[in-house]
Amino acid sequence: MNIGLIGAGTMGKFLLEKLNIDQLIPNYRIISVLDEREKAKEIMPSLSGKYDFTFFDKLDSFLNSGIDLIVESSNIETVQKYAYRILCEKDMVVISVGALADPAFFNKLKLVAEENATKLYLPAGAIGGLDAIKAAGIMGDLHSVSLVTRKPGEALSGGEITEERVLFDGSAKEAIARFPENANVAITLSLAGIGVEKTEVKIIADPKVDKNTHTIQAAGDFGKMEFTLQNNPSPDNPKTSHLTALSILSSLRSLQGQVVIG
Numbered sequence: 001m002n003i004g005l006i007g008a009g010t011m012g013k014f015l016l017e018k019l020n021i022d023q024l025i026p027n028y029r030i031i032s033v034l035d036e037r038e039k040a041k042e043i044m045p046s047l048s049g050k051y052d053f054t055f056f057d058k059l060d061s062f063l064n065s066g067i068d069l070i071v072e073s074s075n076i077e078t079v080q081k082y083a084y085r086i087l088c089e090k091d092m093v094v095i096s097v098g099a100l101a102d103p104a105f106f107n108k109l110k111l112v113a114e115e116n117a118t119k120l121y122l123p124a125g126a127i128g129g130l131d132a133i134k135a136a137g138i139m140g141d142l143h144s145v146s147l148v149t150r151k152p153g154e155a156l157s158g159g160e161i162t163e164e165r166v167l168f169d170g171s172a173k174e175a176i177a178r179f180p181e182n183a184n185v186a187i188t189l190s191l192a193g194i195g196v197e198k199t200e201v202k203i204i205a206d207p208k209v210d211k212n213t214h215t216i217q218a219a220g221d222f223g224k225m226e227f228t229l230q231n232n233p234s235p236d237n238p239k240t241s242h243l244t245a246l247s248i249l250s251s252l253r254s255l256q257g258q259v260v261i262g
């Protein structure tokens with residue numbers, strides 16, 4: 001599988017290390033990286049030497065570089081800019097899932113993927129339990145879904161804090177608008193469950209935690225569930241839980257093989 005990467009930051013570099021150097025998934029390699037911004041020309045040559053990929057500064061040449069699948073690990077704006085065009089011809093893994101909070105945009109992507117027989121993969125990212133949420137909602141009998149995200153102040157750009165502070169309490173749709181780098185999980189959860197308007201989100205800065213903590217609660221005809229993750233932050237980006245990059249690798253690995261779990 002020849003992969004094209006958009007976003008060679010914290011997660012992108014981790015994926016380059018694991019796929020291209022450690023060869024964690026046999027035959028899966030990042031062969032192309034896209035960055036159209038002027039400043040990319042300075043940093044890409046050394047990265048491309050280290051990880052052995054070709055750098056592209058134009059989307060069209062990137063798409064024509066022999067890649068089978070695109071992995072995005074950049075930001076919401078990049079997904080909004082490129083996803084439609086990409087899904088016209090390639091499968092795509094999106095991790096900045098907050099880009100899909102607008103139902104009109106999400107439906108447009110679903111439609112273009114359907115028309116072109118391409119696929120949009122949304123890894124679980126920094127959370128889990130989505131298999132249970134999807135199962136619980138399959139008959140429309142999932143009544144409530146909530147997420148409480150608790151992070152150290154520095155992860156929420158709040159700087160030094162001395163006591164717990166609720167920074168946000170509202171819908172997933174509002175959460176991602178206010179915290180585009182911390183509430184992608186709220187949108188993944190919404191898409192798996194009851195949507196961006198009905199999914200309730202609280203974001204709390206907490207000086208007592210050193211992990212990015214996410215608690216999901218759901219109730220419906222199936223019963224109730226509660227699921228808590230205590231994620232170690234990525235060493236290079238305290239906002240991003242390390243589990244997120246692992247979940248991209250896991251999504252890639254699940255494209256291979258005959259057995260599908262979950």
Ligand SMILES: NC(=O)C1=CN([C@@H]2O[C@H](COP(=O)(O)OP(=O)(O)OC[C@H]3O[C@@H](n4cnc5c(N)ncnc54)[C@H](O)[C@@H]3O)[C@@H](O)[C@H]2O)C=CC1
Pocket residue numbers: 006007008009010011012034035036037073074075076078095096097124125126127180181182184185188237239240241244
């Ligand atoms: N779905 C989930 O569970 C989670 C999603 N995220 C999201 O994943 C994304 C990546 O996270 P990190 O790697 O920690 O971020 P990062 O900030 O370390 O890396 C992002 C990279 O994208 C590059 N970039 C920005 N604009 C670009 C463009 N137009 N074209 C190409 N490259 C561009 C930046 O230069 C940077 O190197 C972020 O949007 C983050 O909010 C983070 C954590 C959890």
Ligand SMILES: O=C([O-])CC(=O)C(=O)O
Pocket residue numbers: 125126180181182183184185186212231239240241242244
């Ligand atoms: O990494 C995390 O813990 C969650 C996160 O930042 C996001 O969903 O945007």
